[in-house]
Structure formats: structure tokens, C-alpha cells
Amino acid sequence: MAFDFSSSKPGPPQNENSRGLTITIVVPTLDRIDFLERCLDSIKQQTHVPDEIVVATHEWDSTTAAYLRSAAPFPCPIRQSVTREKGVIANMQAAINITKSNVVALLDDDVTLHPNWIEKVLCHFESQPRPSGVGGKDFLQDDPAGRQIEPLTRRVGVFAWTGHLSGNHHRGTGPPREVDVLKGCNCAYDGVLLRRIGLDHSLRGSGAQVGWELSLAFDIKKTGGRLVYDPSIQVDHWIAPRHDESLLNRTSTQTVEFQHMIYNGFCIMRRKAKLHHYWGHVTHALLWGNRSACGAIRSVLLVLSGDQDAWRRFAVVFHCWVESVRTTHRPARSTAPTT
Template identity: 35%
Template sequence: MNTELEAALRVSVIVPTYRRQVDLARCLAALDEQFRPADEVIVVARPDDHATQAFLQQRARGRGTQGLQVAPVTRPGVVAAYNRGLDAATCDIICFTDDDAAPHPDWTQRLIETFLSDPGIGGVGGRDIVHQNGMILEGARRNVGLVRWYGRPVGNHHIGCGKARRVHVLKGVNMAFRREAVEGLRFDERLRGNGAQVHCEMEYSLDVLRRKWALVYDPSILVEHYPAPRSDEDQRFSFNHVAFYNASFNLRLIICEHLSGPGRWAFVAYSTLIGNRADPGLARAITLAFSGVAPEIALRKWWIGLRAMRGAWQEARR
């Protein structure tokens, strides 16, 4: 690899954070240890998050992180934070990670090398090794970051294996974009939620694909991910009516706008009648109800999904 080209590419890292100063400290420590340090690290934080602001001020007075900047954002939600980070970023490669993640020391170096391998690559992502309840989520999947023709999303970014390959969707905890590919592109502020705004990186990834850039997933580009409690109604492992509607609405809005013609109608049928464990259609809800999941919750998820589909269909730009 041409080291002169590597040196010429400048790198921004955007880290949204809210009330997680212990996690943020681990993330910034990992960024300090990069073989190829970022040229700027942009921490997007709320002014009313006094503990985080105090931590960042203390860090700035000490050794600090190379190129550390604090970008204030007043609106809640990761979409506003991502967009604020994009406004502040000035470099050729714009990387994203979460405050509850710790990139491996070769993270930025591997991202740069992948971009330099092909000028048609607009985005690069990798695997997040998920730590949960003191254990690592195990598995190995070759199908990662895809949207099937009928709208079924395939994630698996945390258990991807094999060689680097082209994908449709990158994951926010471990993704980067070439500035040229995302110039003027924003995360969609129509997406619902007060915090996580689930699926926002799917929409952004698909927008990059529409611009005819390639997205690459390489499972050897690694971050350690320690999912922390969220500061909104979406608490990952407990059912919440509002959080489920928001996530379901976001997915349906994105997919309806991504697909056209037969694919869109196939998605309506698939999501209504089949779906998956996390977002069940009628058949999956009935199956879940007979396999240990509380019947009222399984069927409620299906009913909420119907409402979310109606709302997304009305709002989708077709």
C-alpha cells in the first residue's frame, strides 16, 4: 500500500454521546491507541449533559485525545448528533463509532487501506464484537448487511465472517464514508425516536448506494462493543410500545422508499404476514406465541407493525 497516499488522506472520527462518560472514556482511550491516529475526533454532546461536559473539559486539561473537538447539539436523538458531527468534520474519510465501543488499534488504518484499494468504494464497515452479560455473542454468518428484493433486512454485522464483500448496509458502531460519496448527504430527520432512532444507518447506507458508490463490509475491521443502557424508551431487551412503533415505522419507511414496484408490495405482504422474530408478521407472531413468548406481546407487535406500515406508507416519498 502506498504510504504517501495513506498519509495524504485525513481522517475524522465522529462519536455521539449522552450520559455515558465511563463508556466514552474507554472509547477515547481506544482512539488514542490507533496505529494511525485520527486527524480529528469529534465528540457530539448535549450542553445539558453536565457530567460528560465536565469529563471532556477535564480531559482537555490533561493529556487529551489528539485532535479532540466537542460539537454541541441541542436536539435529542442520534440523527441530530450524526448530522452535527458531519457539519463539524473536515477530513477526507469520515468514521463513526459509538461511545460504548472501543475500536481495535488498527481500525483507522484498515479503513484507509480499504478505501485506497478501490476508488469506487464510498463506505466501509466492519464487525462489532458484542459483549453481553459478561459474554461475547458468538456466531458466524456470511450474509451480512443486505436488503432482499422483497425488503427483508439482514444484519449480522456482529457475527460476520469470511472475506471482505460488498453489502447494502453498514452498522453505525463501525462504519466510515468517503467525503466525496456523502457530500451534502444527511441522516433522515423524519425517523422516529428520542435516542437511538433505530435503522438510521440503513437509510444513510442505501442513500450512498443510490449515488452509485460501493459499500464494503470487512469482518477483520473490528471494534469491541459493550452495549450500554439507552436514555430513551428503547431499552433493547424490554418491550415498549412507543419504542417498538418507532423502530417498526423507521424500517418500513426506509424499505418502502428503497424498493419500487413489485418489491414494495412484496415487502408489505412479507412484513404483514411473515416478518421476523424482532418484528413479526402474523404467522411469526402466532409461532412465537406458541413457543414461549407471551401471546399478548407477540400479537401486539404484529398489530403495532400494521399501524407503523400505514404511517410509513403515507409518509414515504415514492
């Protein structure tokens, strides 16, 4: 279901698109008007106006619908897609399905775009060879002072031979380069390819459904597509409250969403990664992991240092891996991103 708010509230004329490429910006949201309004305002300030915006909502989110009906005129058409299903994947898929543009950007509602964001994205899509997806850097605003002293890195969004995935999109530096995965708050994809592939509806969760970007990256790489990370494509990321089972934080280890995050990671790697990447991922997760999702060795060290809850967290990780093996079929031949 979709609603068009552009005809009743026409805005100023759009900029001419000299490149011939059209771009739609999809913004999934759920009852976070303050963040959505700030995000839309940053789109309004772009040096290149998008061809349209689709605000992706759920049918029970009457607050967002009311806001869109009463919003001030905008420089481009704004449509609202509506879905009855829970989770961001169904939310975004409903929006993607009604797009027609050459390029479809996916943004979190809690980001604000730097003024040349669209211009830089379209520059990549008009280059040759044309990428299948483009993403950039998000400046996390949860602790601005602390984030400013974090070391920068060129190792962003790539797999090691062990199967360990380096994120670091918020700390990226250097020139544009090909990567294995983009960050979902700041990315854009070839519209035809995205509409054909779609998102992974098998992932668990009723909110953020962690891992959809990784699953999509595997599917794009399977087609021979390229993903490009450019740290000059920048957004500010304000980390809004969430409305899923995790309430506020996916790293809260006693939530259902924490279990979904671990389970989704195992399932994606089992179904779509190269065999050595999959077993490297499993070995690292079960033996070492990280402080919240700790493996066996790390949990022993944490218990000895006084963290008695570490054993429970390791048990969650082990249970999620066993369940992923039980519920997920691994294909005979795998098609993973190459490092």
C-alpha cells in the same frame, strides 16, 4: 455549536499520514462517561492516530462537557459539537457539519477499537475503485460465551430478492466485499459525500432513531457509491444503557421506541427501496416477521403456544405499516441497493 479542547491541552505530535488521507472520528454520546472514556482510550492506542476527534453532544449534557474540559492531553485534537435537538441523527449531523477530513468515521461511544482499526479503514479508502463507505465487525459483549459459539456467516448486510435484509455484521467472516448496508457502530464514509448527503432527519425517535444506517446506505447507492464490509475491521461492542424512550432495549415491545423502529423500517423501504424489495419487506413483516415484531401467521402460532401478547405485537406492526403508507410518499421511480 462547537468547542475545541485541543489548544488548551496539547498532546504529543501526530503520526505522519503517508497516505495523504485525513480522517475524523465522530463519537456521539449522552452522559455515558465510562463508555466514552474507554472508547477514546482505544483511539489513543491506534497504530495510526486520527487527524481529529469530534465528540457529538446535546446541550443539556453537562457531564460530558465537564469531562472533556478536564481530560488528559490527547495525541490529536478533540472538538465537541453541541446540538439542541433530540436524537442521535441531529447529534451526529452537527458533528459531521464541522468536519473537513477526507474520511469521516462514525462510532458508538460503547465500542472499543482494535489497535489497527484506523489503519485498515484508510487502506480501503486509498484503494481503487475507492469505496464510499467501509465498515466491519463488532464483537458483542452482552453474552461473550454465547456469542463465541454463534455460527459465522458470509451473508452480511445484504438484501435478499424478497426485500429481507440480513444484518449479521457481528457474525461476519470471509474477505472484504460489497454490501448493501453497514452497521452504525463501526463505519466510515467518504467525507465529501457524507457532508453532501447528510442523514435522514425524517426518522422518528428521540434517541437511537433506528434505521439511519439503512437510509444513508440507500442515499449513497443512489449516487453510484459502493459500501464495503471487511470483517477484519473490528471493534468490541459493550452495549451501553440508552436514554431514549426504550430505556434499555429497543426490543422491549411496549415502548414508543419499539414502534418508532418498526415505523422507520417501513418508511425507509417505502421511500427508497425497489418496488419488489418494498413489497417483499411488507409481506414478510405482516405475515411472518420475527418474535418481537410478529406477523399474522407467527402471532397465531405464538398465541397457540401460550404467548397471548402476540396479537398486540402484530397489531403494532400492522398499525405502523398503515401509518407509514398514510404519511410517506413513494417516488415514481426507486433507487435501491442492488443485491
